[in-house]
Amino acid sequence: MVAQTAFGIPFACAKRFAELTEPAADAPDGASVSIEWRDIPARLDHPTGQESWWQTTHDAYLLHVPGVAGFHVTAGTIAVQPEGGADDAAVRLYLFGSVMGALLHLRDRLPLHGSAVHLPRQDAAAIFTGMSTAGKSTLAAALAGRGYGLMADDIAALDPHPDGILLQPGLAQSKLWRRALEFLALDADEGRLVRPDKYALRMPVAPSPARVAFVYELQLGDAVTRTEIVGMEKLRLLDRQTFRRNYVPGFGRSGAHLQRLAALARQVRACRITRPHGETMTVDAIIDLLERDWAG
Numbered sequence: 001m002v003a004q005t006a007f008g009i010p011f012a013c014a015k016r017f018a019e020l021t022e023p024a025a026d027a028p029d030g031a032s033v034s035i036e037w038r039d040i041p042a043r044l045d046h047p048t049g050q051e052s053w054w055q056t057t058h059d060a061y062l063l064h065v066p067g068v069a070g071f072h073v074t075a076g077t078i079a080v081q082p083e084g085g086a087d088d089a090a091v092r093l094y095l096f097g098s099v100m101g102a103l104l105h106l107r108d109r110l111p112l113h114g115s116a117v118h119l120p121r122q123d124a125a126a127i128f129t130g131m132s133t134a135g136k137s138t139l140a141a142a143l144a145g146r147g148y149g150l151m152a153d154d155i156a157a158l159d160p161h162p163d164g165i166l167l168q169p170g171l172a173q174s175k176l177w178r179r180a181l182e183f184l185a186l187d188a189d190e191g192r193l194v195r196p197d198k199y200a201l202r203m204p205v206a207p208s209p210a211r212v213a214f215v216y217e218l219q220l221g222d223a224v225t226r227t228e229i230v231g232m233e234k235l236r237l238l239d240r241q242t243f244r245r246n247y248v249p250g251f252g253r254s255g256a257h258l259q260r261l262a263a264l265a266r267q268v269r270a271c272r273i274t275r276p277h278g279e280t281m282t283v284d285a286i287i288d289l290l291e292r293d294w295a296g
Contacts, residue, residue, distance in 0.1 A: 008168035040072035049250020056250030101244035111243035115140035130218035149206035221274030
């Protein structure tokens, strides 16, 4: 088994994954989650939540993706059963997407659907959320090119801690559309195709967790604007941007989830940023706005 890590979780893997990072030299031995290739059950007993492809109980998650693989998840194991002839890239797409989201919920982490960077002056983290194509990954990758360490792409895993809620370093990759790669002067040939015209590039992630200070929701609009979000609207934003929020009731964690959202809402400053649709060049304008925010 190969020792790797992500989201502050040590993994023992059946094979080495580019999406995960190597553990630090002073990391304690042993893994808290194993990733194994083996047979999985066809269904869960007495499911508490389910849709066409997945089921939950309070301590397990089962996902069957037709033509790709089945996945069985507990707080300590991920079992993967690929279907015959399944594409490895497709298996990994689900393994490091929905499956990781389920694992984080089962381990009482708060996963947000977003990308994130480290702010060195504050020793803090800023998270960018929003719908698909809002520009989360592009913005985080552009900031990484300006010296802000990448901390997460697509899944930002938050960990309650005595010093506050910390963002744990995420997957060592950034998934970008070809037009974003061209804007950022990155080579698509160095990545792997994960869907038509979208590539996953290996990216180094910041090695240590950081306290979350800012959450930004990106939206499409007519111009680059910034609006402060406060009160219950901030709580609703964080709930809306929870990664795989629909799993929470089946895991029996609705109350704990609300408590974590409330703690995060008290800790962070939240804003909504709009940008014109299709205007990649507005990234520079957004970064100027963000840097004024962080300087203040």
